[in-house]
Amino acid sequence: MTRSLSFSLPVTVVVLAIAYIYFSTVFIFIDRWFGLMSSPGLLNATVFTGVALMCVFNYTISVFRDPGRVPSTYMPDVEDSGNPIHEIKRKGGDLRYCQKCSHYKPARAHHCRVCKRCVLRMDHHCIWINNCVGHANYKVFFIFVVYAVMACVYSLVLLIGSLTYDPEKDEEQTGDSFRTAYVISGLLLVPLCVALSVLLVP
Numbered sequence: 001m002t003r004s005l006s007f008s009l010p011v012t013v014v015v016l017a018i019a020y021i022y023f024s025t026v027f028i029f030i031d032r033w034f035g036l037m038s039s040p041g042l043l044n045a046t047v048f049t050g051v052a053l054m055c056v057f058n059y060t061i062s063v064f065r066d067p068g069r070v071p072s073t074y075m076p077d078v079e080d081s082g083n084p085i086h087e088i089k090r091k092g093g094d095l096r097y098c099q100k101c102s103h104y105k106p107a108r109a110h111h112c113r114v115c116k117r118c119v120l121r122m123d124h125h126c127i128w129i130n131n132c133v134g135h136a137n138y139k140v141f142f143i144f145v146v147y148a149v150m151a152c153v154y155s156l157v158l159l160i161g162s163l164t165y166d167p168e169k170d171e172e173q174t175g176d177s178f179r180t181a182y183v184i185s186g187l188l189l190v191p192l193c194v195a196l197s198v199l200l201v202p
Contacts (some may be wrong), residue, residue, distance in 0.1 A: 008130035008137045011063060017188055018059075022052050025155040028178065033162035047098045051151045057197065058144035059129070067134030068106050068120035070098075145199050159185055 027036070034041035040160050076095055098105050101118050105111075110122040112132050120135035133141045159182065 006130075007200070008127075010127045011130050014128055016057070017192075018056060020150070021155055021185060021188060022048075024181050025152060025158055028181055029055040029155070029158040029162040033158065033165050048151070048154055048158075051147055051154060055147040055151050058140045060136050062129045062144050063131055064132075064135075065137040067122070067132040067138075067141065068116040068136040070101070070103065071108050072103060073105055076106070078102050089178065145196055149193065149200065150174060150187050150190075151197045152196065155185070156189045156193060159189065167200060 025048055028042050030036060030044050030048070034044060036042070036045060046198070065195045073140070096105050096107070096109075097103070098111050098118050100111055100116075103118075105118045108121045109117050109118050112122060112125050115132055119132045121138070123133040123138060125132045129141065131137070163182065
C-alpha cells in the first residue's frame with residue numbers, strides 16, 4: 001500500500017546529498033585514483049553504482065510505503081483466552097483506546113502526531129523519509145540504512161585513497177572546484193557514517 005506524496009524539504013535534501021555523493025565518488029574520487037576507463041576504475045564504479053542503486057531503491061520504498069494503519073473496524077477480542085492481556089494497558093488494566101483516532105488499537109500501535117493517525121508497530125517518525133517507520137516499512141528502512149552505511153564508508157575510502165594515491169598528479173586540475181568537492185563530500189560523509197551506524201546498533 002502506497003501513500004500520497006507531498007513536498008518535503010528533508011527528503012529533497014537527502015536526494016540531493018545522495019546525488020552529490022554519487023557523482024563525486026564516481027567522477028572525481030574513482031576517476032582521479034584509478035581512471036574511470038581502467039579495469040579497477042570500472043570495477044569500483046560498477047560496485048559503487050550497485051550499492052547506490054540499492055540504497056535509492058530501499059529509500060524510495062521507505063518514503064512511499066504506508067507504514068501500516070490500524071483498521072477503523074478493529075476491535076480487541078477480549079474473550080480470547082489465548083491472548084487475553086495483549087490489548088490491555090500496563091497501568092489501570094483498560095483496553096488500549098486512542099482518543100484522537102476514536103478507536104481501539106492493538107499492542108505496539110501508537111498515535112503519530114505528525115501523521116495524525118495510529119501506526120501499527122510504530123518505531124518512530126523519521127523526518128528524513130517524511131514517514132513513520134512501522135510494521136510495513138521497517139524492513140526496507142533498515143535495509144536502506146545498511147546500504148547507506150556501506151555507500152558512505154565505500155565513498156570515504158575512495159575519497160581518502162584518491163587524495164593519498166598521487167597528490168601531485170594533475171596539479172593544474174586540482175583547483176578550487178576539486179578542493180570544494182572534497183571538502184563538501186568529507187563534511188557529508190563523516191557525520192553520515194557516524195549517524196547511520198548508530199541506527200544499526202541494537
